Amino acid sequence: MAESLEAIPILDLSWTDDPVRKDKLLQQLRSALFEVGFLYITNHGVPHSAIDGLTRLLPTLFDLPSVIKEKQTKLNSPHFLGYSGFAEEVTLGQQDLREQFDFATELPVVYQEHSSSEGFQHKERRDFSKSFWRLRGPNQWPPEDLVPGFRNAFMSYHDAVQQLSYRFVHLIEEAFSIPVGTFDSFFSRDEMVVQPANDRENNHHNDTVGKSQSPLAPQHRIKLVKYPPTPFSDAGQGVGAHKDSSGWLTFLYQVGNEKGLEVLSSSGKWLPASPITGSFVVIFGNAFEAATEGAVKATVHRVVAPGPDSNDRYSIPFFQGLPLDMTVSEIRSVIPEHVRSLRKLRDANDGVSTFLDPRWDSLGESQLRKWIRSHKDVGLKWYGSDAVEYYTH
Ligand SMILES: O=C(O)CCC(=O)C(=O)O
Ligand SMILES: [Fe+2]
Numbered sequence: 001m002a003e004s005l006e007a008i009p010i011l012d013l014s015w016t017d018d019p020v021r022k023d024k025l026l027q028q029l030r031s032a033l034f035e036v037g038f039l040y041i042t043n044h045g046v047p048h049s050a051i052d053g054l055t056r057l058l059p060t061l062f063d064l065p066s067v068i069k070e071k072q073t074k075l076n077s078p079h080f081l082g083y084s085g086f087a088e089e090v091t092l093g094q095q096d097l098r099e100q101f102d103f104a105t106e107l108p109v110v111y112q113e114h115s116s117s118e119g120f121q122h123k124e125r126r127d128f129s130k131s132f133w134r135l136r137g138p139n140q141w142p143p144e145d146l147v148p149g150f151r152n153a154f155m156s157y158h159d160a161v162q163q164l165s166y167r168f169v170h171l172i173e174e175a176f177s178i179p180v181g182t183f184d185s186f187f188s189r190d191e192m193v194v195q196p197a198n199d200r201e202n203n204h205h206n207d208t209v210g211k212s213q214s215p216l217a218p219q220h221r222i223k224l225v226k227y228p229p230t231p232f233s234d235a236g237q238g239v240g241a242h243k244d245s246s247g248w249l250t251f252l253y254q255v256g257n258e259k260g261l262e263v264l265s266s267s268g269k270w271l272p273a274s275p276i277t278g279s280f281v282v283i284f285g286n287a288f289e290a291a292t293e294g295a296v297k298a299t300v301h302r303v304v305a306p307g308p309d310s311n312d313r314y315s316i317p318f319f320q321g322l323p324l325d326m327t328v329s330e331i332r333s334v335i336p337e338h339v340r341s342l343r344k345l346r347d348a349n350d351g352v353s354t355f356l357d358p359r360w361d362s363l364g365e366s367q368l369r370k371w372i373r374s375h376k377d378v379g380l381k382w383y384g385s386d387a388v389e390y391y392t393h
Contacts, residue, residue, distance in 0.1 A: 008263070008273055009036055014043035016171070029175040033284075034342055038263050038299040040279045045167070048278070050160040053153040055255045058314045061147050062099060062226045072140040074102065078111075078382035079137035080371040086228070089374055091240030097305040098238055101224045103154060105162075105217070105321070109137045126216075131383060132324050132364025135371065136219050154222070157316075161251055161280075162220060165320040168249065168282065176339050183334065186248075186322055187218060215323030221246050227260060227313040229306045236305030238313070243286050243298035245370045246319035250283040258313035264300035273301070287322060287363060291331040295342035324364030 009032045015021035032039035062069075066085070074082040081102050087095040115129040126133075141151050166187055170180050230236040238260055244250045254261060254275035261273045261281070273281055289298040306313050322331070332340070369391040372379035379388045 054157040218321035221319040238303030238305040241302040255314040
């Protein structure tokens with residue numbers, strides 16, 4: 001059994017078109033979800049042009065002079081969007097030997113310093129003075145004359161992978177034997193309205209998050225990452241072992257043929273997840289593990305930095321977002337007991353799963369914590385020392 005579990009499943013999404021093959025695909029997906037913990041997908045419907053349009057601009061983007069890249073530093077952004085220089089991020093107490101730009105779904109600012117202040121109000125009256133709403137906001141774009149077409153290429157890629165991510169969630173619903181569309185409300189688009197001032201006055205007392213609200217469209221995060229060759233022939237840390245905490249599912253595109261990505265198998269071995277041309281690796285995030293009460297484990301993965309004889313390695317993780325004011329208990333309530341109980345059946349003695357701490361019950365809280373912990377300087381500048389103290393201890 002161990003042998004079959006050590007192979008990373010490769011799911012061909014074109015099999016959804018044929019009923020017999022689709023059953024087989026759903027079986028493979030259940031095995032990937034409940035046994036293996038990660039998978040590749042091919043024939044996923046993201047057009048080659050969308051992938052190529054963005055990936056071919058990566059060398060131009062990263063080769064910009066440092067002074068230009070630094071103009072897009074994350075320090076400018078309370079949303080933690082922008083550039084982080086080589087080895088600025090730390091995982092497991094060690095520097096990650098990579099350079100990165102963080103982008104996201106292009107969104108307007110909704111955060112309000114005071115809950116009764118002027119500005120956007122949501123028709124269902126959310127409390128936009130909560131700090132985590134500050135994660136939403138616009139990107140910092142590279143200069144159009146220096147990286148021509150970047151913004152368009154990014155948008156096309158974002159839209160195509162977003163669509164794939166929603167389609168994939170439908171397949172997961174089928175694998176869970178729950179109605180297709182059960183999770184749709186997590187991703188629904190909701191209109192923003194600017195209320196007239198007197199309306200705002202009448203309504204400010206009711207400024208709480210209610211369960212009946214439809215969610216705001218999520219913010220998906222897209223990282224563009226470059227791992228340059230290092231002097232270390234095997235053990236350099238591209239990024240240390242971690243579970244993704246930026247979202248629900250991660251759709252990771254590995255550009256070119258450089259190896260380095262490794263995933264931890266259920267038997268505790270590091271398996272290389274080398275690039276398969278045109279495929280995405282699907283990684284389950286912390287929130288997914290929490291929502292399924294550990295029936296689906298978040299994927300532990302890391303990147304070994306390219307050695308001295310390698311080429312630059314580029315990758316593009318797309319972190320599928322969830323509404324920031326949604327709580328893990330709300331998500332759990334739509335995951336059926338027959339799925340959640342699988343953890344108990346599978347590994348009754350496994351008490352170590354990292355569920356979200358109740359203090360960070362809303363996804364926004366856990367996201368803000370994650371961002372402040374990995375970019376303390378941005379946290380200090382925009383959220384202050386009390387918040388940094390709160391989220392880092
Ligand atoms: O570069 C990769 O292949 C993986 C990156 C990753 O795991 C992350 O940024 O969370
Ligand atoms: Fe990751």
